[in-house]
Amino acid sequence: MTATKFDYTPLLAPGLPPAVARWSGRVKFDFTGGNNDPDRLPLEGLIAAAESVLRREGRKLAIYGVDNGPQGYRPLRDFLAGKLRVDAGIACGADDIVITSGSNHGLDLVNATFLARGDTVIIEEDCYQSVINRLNRIGTRIVGIPLDRDGMRMDALSNALDDLKRSGIRPKYIYTIPTVQNPTATILPLERRHEMLRLARAHGVLIFEDDCYADLTWSGERPPAIFALSEAGGVIHVGSFSKSIAPALRVGYVVAPWEVMSRMLALKTDAGTGALEQMMLAEYCTKHFARHVPELRQGLRAKLETLMDSLREHFGTTVTFDDPKGGIFLWVKLPDHVDTMKLYESALARGVAINPGQQWSVNKAHSRSRLRLCFASPSHEEIHAGIAALAEACRTDFGMSKDGV
Amino acid sequence: MTATKFDYTPLLAPGLPPAVARWSGRVKFDFTGGNNDPDRLPLEGLIAAAESVLRREGRKLAIYGVDNGPQGYRPLRDFLAGKLRVDAGIACGADDIVITSGSNHGLDLVNATFLARGDTVIIEEDCYQSVINRLNRIGTRIVGIPLDRDGMRMDALSNALDDLKRSGIRPKYIYTIPTVQNPTATILPLERRHEMLRLARAHGVLIFEDDCYADLTWSGERPPAIFALSEAGGVIHVGSFSKSIAPALRVGYVVAPWEVMSRMLALKTDAGTGALEQMMLAEYCTKHFARHVPELRQGLRAKLETLMDSLREHFGTTVTFDDPKGGIFLWVKLPDHVDTMKLYESALARGVAINPGQQWSVNKAHSRSRLRLCFASPSHEEIHAGIAALAEACRTDFGMSKDGV
Numbered sequence: 001m002t003a004t005k006f007d008y009t010p011l012l013a014p015g016l017p018p019a020v021a022r023w024s025g026r027v028k029f030d031f032t033g034g035n036n037d038p039d040r041l042p043l044e045g046l047i048a049a050a051e052s053v054l055r056r057e058g059r060k061l062a063i064y065g066v067d068n069g070p071q072g073y074r075p076l077r078d079f080l081a082g083k084l085r086v087d088a089g090i091a092c093g094a095d096d097i098v099i100t101s102g103s104n105h106g107l108d109l110v111n112a113t114f115l116a117r118g119d120t121v122i123i124e125e126d127c128y129q130s131v132i133n134r135l136n137r138i139g140t141r142i143v144g145i146p147l148d149r150d151g152m153r154m155d156a157l158s159n160a161l162d163d164l165k166r167s168g169i170r171p172k173y174i175y176t177i178p179t180v181q182n183p184t185a186t187i188l189p190l191e192r193r194h195e196m197l198r199l200a201r202a203h204g205v206l207i208f209e210d211d212c213y214a215d216l217t218w219s220g221e222r223p224p225a226i227f228a229l230s231e232a233g234g235v236i237h238v239g240s241f242s243k244s245i246a247p248a249l250r251v252g253y254v255v256a257p258w259e260v261m262s263r264m265l266a267l268k269t270d271a272g273t274g275a276l277e278q279m280m281l282a283e284y285c286t287k288h289f290a291r292h293v294p295e296l297r298q299g300l301r302a303k304l305e306t307l308m309d310s311l312r313e314h315f316g317t318t319v320t321f322d323d324p325k326g327g328i329f330l331w332v333k334l335p336d337h338v339d340t341m342k343l344y345e346s347a348l349a350r351g352v353a354i355n356p357g358q359q360w361s362v363n364k365a366h367s368r369s370r371l372r373l374c375f376a377s378p379s380h381e382e383i384h385a386g387i388a389a390l391a392e393a394c395r396t397d398f399g400m401s402k403d404g405v
Numbered sequence: 406m407t408a409t410k411f412d413y414t415p416l417l418a419p420g421l422p423p424a425v426a427r428w429s430g431r432v433k434f435d436f437t438g439g440n441n442d443p444d445r446l447p448l449e450g451l452i453a454a455a456e457s458v459l460r461r462e463g464r465k466l467a468i469y470g471v472d473n474g475p476q477g478y479r480p481l482r483d484f485l486a487g488k489l490r491v492d493a494g495i496a497c498g499a500d501d502i503v504i505t506s507g508s509n510h511g512l513d514l515v516n517a518t519f520l521a522r523g524d525t526v527i528i529e530e531d532c533y534q535s536v537i538n539r540l541n542r543i544g545t546r547i548v549g550i551p552l553d554r555d556g557m558r559m560d561a562l563s564n565a566l567d568d569l570k571r572s573g574i575r576p577k578y579i580y581t582i583p584t585v586q587n588p589t590a591t592i593l594p595l596e597r598r599h600e601m602l603r604l605a606r607a608h609g610v611l612i613f614e615d616d617c618y619a620d621l622t623w624s625g626e627r628p629p630a631i632f633a634l635s636e637a638g639g640v641i642h643v644g645s646f647s648k649s650i651a652p653a654l655r656v657g658y659v660v661a662p663w664e665v666m667s668r669m670l671a672l673k674t675d676a677g678t679g680a681l682e683q684m685m686l687a688e689y690c691t692k693h694f695a696r697h698v699p700e701l702r703q704g705l706r707a708k709l710e711t712l713m714d715s716l717r718e719h720f721g722t723t724v725t726f727d728d729p730k731g732g733i734f735l736w737v738k739l740p741d742h743v744d745t746m747k748l749y750e751s752a753l754a755r756g757v758a759i760n761p762g763q764q765w766s767v768n769k770a771h772s773r774s775r776l777r778l779c780f781a782s783p784s785h786e787e788i789h790a791g792i793a794a795l796a797e798a799c800r801t802d803f804g805m806s807k808d809g810v
Contacts, residue, residue, distance in 0.1 A: 004637060005637055005638055006606075006611075006635075006637045006638035006639030007609075008611070008638075008639075008662075008664050008665055009664075010575075010609070011519055011577055011578075011609075011610075011611055012518065012519060012668060013517065013518060013519055013520055013521045014521055016518065016668055016671065016672070017671040017672065018671060019664075019667035019668050019671060020475070020667050020670045020671045021667075022500070022663075022667075023474035023475055023476070025474070026468075026472060033469055034469070035467060035468045035469055036467040036468075037467060038464040038465065038467040038468070039464070040467075041463070041464050041466055041467045043459065043463045043464060046459065046463065046466075047455075047456055047459045047460065047463065050452075050455050050456070050459065050681075051452055051455070051456060054448065054451065054452045054455065055452065058446070058448045058451065058452065059443040059444070059446050059448060060443065060653065061446055061451075061651035061652075061653040061654060062440060062441040062442060062443040062445075062446045062651055062652065062653070062781075062782065063431075063440045063441075063443070063652070063653060063782060064438055064439070064440055064652045064653055065653060066653045067431060069428035069430070070425070070428055071428065095427070101506055101655075101675060101678075101679070102675065102676055104674060104675055104676055105675060108674075112418065113417065113418060113421065114416055114417060114418055115418055116418045116419055130674065130676075133674070134674065170415075172416055173416075201411075204412075204415070204416075205416075206411075206413070206416055230411075232409060232410055232411045233410055233411035233413075234411030234413075246466035246467055247466075247467065247468070247469045247676070248465065248466040248467070248468060248469055248470060248471045248677065248679075248680035248681075249466060249679060249680065249681055250506075250675070250676065250677060250678065250679045250680075251679070257413075258427075259413050259414075259424075260413055262424035262425050262426075262427075263417060263421055263424050265425045266421065266422040266423060266424060266425045267421070267422065269509060269513075269535065269538070269539065270506060270507065270509055270510060270655070271507055271509055271535075271652070271655065272653065272655060273506075273655065273679070274506070274653075274654060274655045274656070274678070274679035274681070274682045275653035275654065275655075276455075276653075276654055276679070276681060276682050276685065277679045277681050277682060280681065376467075377467065377468060
């Protein structure tokens with residue numbers, strides 16, 4: 001008897017996203033995603049940390065959460081409390097922090113705590129793709145606020161909040177990446193942080209501060225976190241080790257007051273984030289984080305220089321960008337007639353992967369001829385060769401020349 | 406100026422579960438959860454594996470998913486494909502497997518792919534608490550099927566499917582833990598597996614097979630997985646390293662055909678499971694899994710003997726249970742008048758934590774005087790002393806004696 005194949009289709013939930021294609025490996029010149037520099041990974045330190053912490057307390061892996069409760073490995077939360085105080089000006093203790101499986105998991109927990117279909121949220125109009133996708137999947141209405149060279153524009157935020165108020169809509173939160181914004185790499189100055197707090201307060205809106213890139217300002221200097229500036233609360237802060245140590249280690253965190261934390265923990269049904277990664281990070285970071293990060297920044301800055309030089313060499317005056325304030329991304333503007341969704345296909349055929357601007361923005365017209373380039377993971381040689389190949393795609397398929405459109 | 410505290414309450418999503426209480430540490434005698442035996446954790450092997458794999462390819466941690474695509478670390482999927490073939494009779498390749506952050510994450514992905522509010526699902530009436538909680542949170546209608554000493558009763562399943570059909574309801578799936586069921590530790594015999602497949606097929610219902618405990622049968626023998634017995638598909642298989650290696654490492658997996666896999670991956674927005682844990686497990690398990698698991702089983706069986714002896718000593722004839730077929734749990738029946746939700750409080754006051762039956766069952770009457778005891782994590786001495794303290798609680802607060810109610 002030959003069995004007829006089971007038909008799964010009638011059983012699928014309604015409204016699923018389209019099926020994915022099979023993974024076919026990375027391309028030769030990969031400027032996408034948030035990958036980091038393999039050469040700057042502190043491998044020896046991580047190996048030593050893993051062995052040390054496993055020898056000391058590895059047997060606790062037999063207990064969920066290594067017997068540290070639902071908020072994560074205590075020494076890692078202690079490290080974070082200290083780091084956040086020194087770096088971001090945040091006064092918090094280990095009990096105000098929950099370790100998550102990457103900052104995306106933090107986004108999910110905060111979203112599940114506050115958002116329902118039909119809710120309105122405010123974001124920077126050029127914004128982290130995963131945030132936009134998550135909000136669309138939940139069914140929220142997204143209001144995008146334009147940025148300038150100093151991040152989110154407070155005049156536009158003020159107008160948007162007033163407009164919403166007139167329509168009887170109270171947005172749930174203002175999501176912002178104030179320190180090395182993704183994708184624009186801007187830093188919101190102190191006075192704008194105070195202004196955002198004032199506006200959020202006046203409208204009874206939460207601020208959701210994503211500080212994932214904040215360790216990677218070139219100078220090491222940064223304004224205090226918005227969380228740190230609020231006397232009255234109303235700010236939730238999320239961060240990650242993906243950019244400062246390694247993205248394949250899925251470890252992030254959320255800082256929130258207990259009123260919010262106790263609701264998020266009720267929704268946190270994952271039985272904890274991988275304990276070994278938490279343990280290794282705590283062991284490594286407590287000793288070496290402060291020394292490692294400046295070395296990483298230096299390496300990233302050198303790669304950015306290579307990228308900017310390559311762009312100038314191969315694109316001449318047809319490409320514009322601002323010098324990023326830190327991080328791993330360059331947000332690039334091509335001539336208006338170049339649709340980077342189409343360039344994506346054309347570049348891919350030449351072994352170059354880019355992130356088209358439309359996927360990192362809710363303003364489709366503004367982002368149509370923009371793209372995001374990650375310079376952290378390709379080598380200097382790959383950056384040179386990849387940008388040459390990208391320029392070739394632009395010339396051949398979009399009729400671009402070095403000196404004009 | 407003193408700022409008035411921000412009020413989060415009006416912003417919370419509707420229908421949230423109640424806030425959790427602050428974690429106050431584990432009790433002295435902890436028989437709850439799925440914790441394992443710290444003494445049987447293969448610590449030296451794991452340390453060596455972590456160092457070895459990090460030295461060889463640790464720099465790839467700088468790349469999301471260590472450049473192995475969205476389904477997880479390839480060597481771990483290769484190990485699993487081999488293990489599943491040998492142990493469970495499943496013919497699958499690495500492309501049919503996705504690594505998840507524990508089996509709970511697998512539950513979430515499968516549920517998100519198939520379930521919407523109002524859907525009906527079938528489960529064993531005594532069932533894993535996290536499954537029941539997840540289904541309730543989604544808003545599904547749960548139909549519980551009673552178990553006997555051979556697991557889910559096929560006569561009852563057949564009747565339930567017929568009843569649902571008469572009401573025009575097609576359930577989305579039959580969730581089952583066929584091999585060392587949680588909490589009853591029963592094993593579904595081969596003929597029942599075939600019968601379940603026949604019934605599921607006749608009604609166009611998916612089978613969702615959870616094999617998390619299947620490595621831990623006392624003999625090492627087990628029937629083929631239901632997934633392996635289906636010629637036509639229609640089965641999704643989930644498993645975990647939590648019970649065979651360590652629960653604090655959050656690594657599980659789902660085996661599914663591409664039609665389902667490609668929809669699940671579209672919903673998988675976590676940017677991957679912790680790569681270090683996957684790498685360490687692949688390195689360790691490829692060499693040592695087959696030798697480690699029998700040693701673990703032996704240790705668990707010895708603890709179970711201690712638990713059963715202690716129960717007989719302190720409870721006499723007032724307690725009944727079947728000898729589990731494997732695993733880490735004993736499902737215990739107390740006299741009818743004992744409400745184990747109340748016993749939970751009473752025991753806790755004596756430093757003993759138990760899982761009350763009602764949290765592990767959708768049949769409240771049947772489970773009211775039952776409890777689940779995990780014997781894997783407490784030491785032999787703690788099992789002795791903890792059961793003595795539990796018996797004391799039963800005597801003092803519920804008037805139980807050794808020889809009767």
